[in-house]
Each structure stands twice: as structure tokens, then as C-alpha cells.
Amino acid sequence: MAESSLKHLQQAANLTRIRAMSMTHHSQLGHTGGDLSSADILTCLYLGGILAVDPQKPHWEQRDRFVMSKGHCSGAFYATLAARGFFPVEQLKTFMDPLSMLNGHPDRNKLPGVEANTGPLGHGAPIAVGAALAAKMRGEHWRVFALTGDGELQEGSNWEAAMTAHHYKLDNLTVIVDRNRIQQGDFTENTVQLDPLAPKWSSFGFAVREVDGHSHEELMQVFQSLPLESGRPTCIIANTIKGKGVSFAENKPAWHHGVPTREQLFMAAEELGVEVPW
């Protein structure tokens, strides 16, 4: 990928980061750590030209489906949808306001571009499997992506879905794991161990690739080479850092749902090389 394109994506991802943090500051609620760890993945999918979606026609039948299974990271998700043009960026200022379209967790009936109502964990993968099955049934070529957290994989429904995806040879399905190694209360490995994670997905029949979830070059390369194997669903384990890009938040469990102060917003903006948007 051209250097200039990668630079453009990096700027977009950092803009998403500061917008998400500003939204969390505004509402005094949010999930800063996961917003920051998932920003690069979301940016590559939506702004790197991976997802075939049309913001003018959010219900276009042939669109690729992206299911934000880690719905609590709605800050980064909404900021990305707005950047892609699904709704005005200005609307991000209403995050979690009374009667806002921007719920704490996404609602497809309120916000264009949202494919599934998520928030409770372990819901996204089964829904993505269903949407991938629908494409196969209808002989259509749309693809389905689900972004899950890593702590979320402690929910058994993910593994039920994984078995179904393998059984039905859903090579139009890609599960991306935001492997930031921290869940709400602690590091994942101190809570309930997930490692070795790649062999788990492999043993469930997925073609697996581990990438640096903050390297736009690696993310774009793997997204552009899907499916990794014909006849198999793909799992991309994106190794990330919770709180990525903001030194005081990086790799700290407390920032799972930490809320930045106004001063911290400006510190974050300086580190990210962007302006505080509002």
C-alpha cells in the first residue's frame, strides 16, 4: 500500500481515537481502552476500502456486513461510521444524550450503518454466521465481518458459532479478535486464560492469521487476501494494546471504561497529533 495512503489511514484512526475520547468525556461514560485498541481495525475496514458499503444506501442488499460484536466500543464504532459518511460527524456530540441515536451500545433501528444490536457479549459471531449463511443460501457474494473482543471469547456462544461456521464452510466470514489482553476487571490471562488463542480457532476449523492490530500495512494486507483459505472461515487475531496511542491509558485495566478529563483530552490529542474536536 502506498505510503501516502497509510499515512492517511493513520490520521483517520487517530481522529477516530480523539473523537471517541471526546464523546466519552462528553457523556462521562464509555470504553476508552477498547475504543483505542480497535480504532485501527475499524479504520482499515471502513476507510481503507475493505467493506463494500454505501452510506447513502445503508440497507443495500449486496453490502458487506460488519457486526460490531464488542458493542461497548461504540465510541470508536460511531466515530468510524460518521467518518465513512453514514451520519454527520456533528452528531457524535450527542453520544449517550437523552433520546440520542447514539446509545451507549449500538441500535440498528436508530443508527444507519449498524447491522446488529450488540452490547451483551457473544452475540456478534452467531449473527455474523447467520448473515454469511444467508449469502450462501441466496448465492450472493457479500462478505461478513465480526469484530469481537478477546475477553468476550469467554462466552460460549462464540464457540458454538465457530463450529457452525466451520461446518457450513463459511469462507465469506471473517472474525477479527481485538486481542488487547485486558477485560473489564483485569488482564484476560489473569481472569480466564485464553492462550493459546490461535490454535483454539485453528482447531475449530478456521484459517487463522495473527497480525499487529495497529499496523495498517499488516491489517490491509490480510484484509485484501481474504479468504485465507477457500472453504474455511477466517479468524484474524489482531494483537493490540488497550488504550493504544495515549500513553497514560495504554495497557492499563482501569482504562477499560476510564473517562478522560478535559486536560487528559488535550494530552491525548497532542500525542495523537490531532486536535480536540469539541
Next chain:
Amino acid sequence: MVVAAPVETSAKTYDCREAYSRTLEEMAAQDKRVCAVVNDSVSSTKLKKFKELFPDRFVNVGIAEQNMIGVGAGLANGGMVPYVCGASCFLTARAMEQVKVDLGYSKWNVKLCGMSSGMAYGQLGATHHSIEDMAWTRIIPNLTVIVPADPLETEQVMRYSLRHDGPMFLRISRVPVPEVHDRGYQFTLGRAALMNDGDDVTIITNGILVARAIRAAKLLEQRGIFARVLNMSSIKPLDYDAIIKAAKETRGIVTAEEALTAGGLGGAVAEVLALHHPARMRMLGLPDVFAPTGSAEFLLDHFHLNADGMVNAALDLLGESK
């Protein structure tokens, strides 16, 4: 209210699952969006033939109910109309959050077919009874809940479900029932069917108990008591008008359900009456207990969910000696 002059309850009985699966096959033949999702339960959901006829539109997720509901939501996202079928006890209880979030909250066009509901799996014990599903499903916003009474109504409810854009829960029993509706009956969402007219007392029921309620009305008639019998197959939306009219025109209401009365049909009717026209009631169903083991027929008798039980409840309500 739908007036449906009932045919005489014949001795011949039917398993409503046959009508449901036959209708689903017919609908799938006509509409390519129709597909089925099961949790291993191919034979108990009577979908063996569907699987043979439409192998590409049949998904077996294995024994994985949470996944099954999510897969249904995803299929709906992809433009299909999935009928997600499984034993009601597992379909609802095991996947309640998915039913709430993926279907009710999300409003996906998914049809849940809860098979062998109530105490149909009598001998298998309380693990396999589904006496809670009526209460659980009817409190979920956006979820339509229907309990058909006989093969004709089952077929009509199935056909209606394909025209209805939104999630539904259809409670379909395996307990044999006679035909209670005549050939001209037309199911209407949110409307009770008048199975027997009367102005002394009202019996409101649904599903496999409708035939028993009609028998109860005949027994009462022999005593000079004329009972109105309403088949409240549409639990949500509920026919407020028919309930309030019955409260105004008769001297009390007996509800009978193959479920816990708390939160079920009895609870639903009581909510309407409390707010709109308080009336005297008796509720037949399961009190706050799990059912013991025994055949479905035994358990129905055990909980007085039979014609005699309904007669006695009506007499008690009217203050007459049994």
C-alpha cells in the same frame, strides 16, 4: 372478536406439529426466503421432509440454542425469513438473552417455533417442561406470541407469520388435539375466537386446552349455565376488547393455561381487568411449582386443566355448589 362456530369436537385427534411442518414446506416451496434452523432436533421438530426438500435452506447448528437464535437474526439480516425451531424449553430458556436482544430489541424478522411446549414432555420431568415460556416471551417488547389450538389454526398462524414483519414466538404442542375450528375459521392477530357463546361466565384459554374448555361449556350448559369460551391464541397482542366485553357481560372469568399462571395467560387477562374493568377471576394453570412426572394427560388432570376442572372453577366463581 372472531366468531368461529366450532365443529363438534370429534374423536379424531391431531398433532399440530404435522400442520406446522406441512405448512412450512408449502411456504418454502412458494417463497425462497423461507428457511429453517434447528438445534439437532430434526425429528422432534418434524422437519425431516423439509430437510430433504430444501437442503440448502435447512441449517442445523447442533445443540447450541444461543447460537441458533443469533444465526436466525443473521439470516434475517441477509434477507431470509428463518423459522427457528426447537423444543420450547430449550429454545426459550437457554437463549433468553438472545431472544430479548437479537429478536425483540433488534426487531429481526425471525419466527420462533417452540415445540412440545407446556407439559407435553410430561414423563421427562420438569427440565423438559416449558411452563414458563408464555410469561417469558410475552414480556419481551416487539415479540408477538401465538398459541394455536388445532391443525387449522396452526396452519393459519404459520401462513400469517410469513406476512408479519417482525419477531414471533409460536407455541406448538405435540399433545394430540381434536379440530375445534370449522373450515371457515380465519385467524386474526390480536383477536380472540368465540368458541361458545354465553352470558353467565367466561372461560379464556388457548392451545390444547380449547377443546377441554368447549367440553366444560357443554357440561355447564347441562346445569343451565351458559359459558362463553374464548380461544385467546394471540397472547400478544392480546384482545383487550374481548376480555373487557366478557367482564362486562358475564359474571366472572376463568382462565386456563398449560403454563404457570403468573405472567402467563391468567396474568395477562388479570392485567387487562385490573386496569380497565375489574372482575372476579379464577386462574387454572400451574401455581408456583414445577410439575411432577407423569404423562401429559396425567399432569393436565393433576392441575385440573380439564373440563371438570374448568366446570368447578366456573361454579366456584359463580358461588354455586359443585
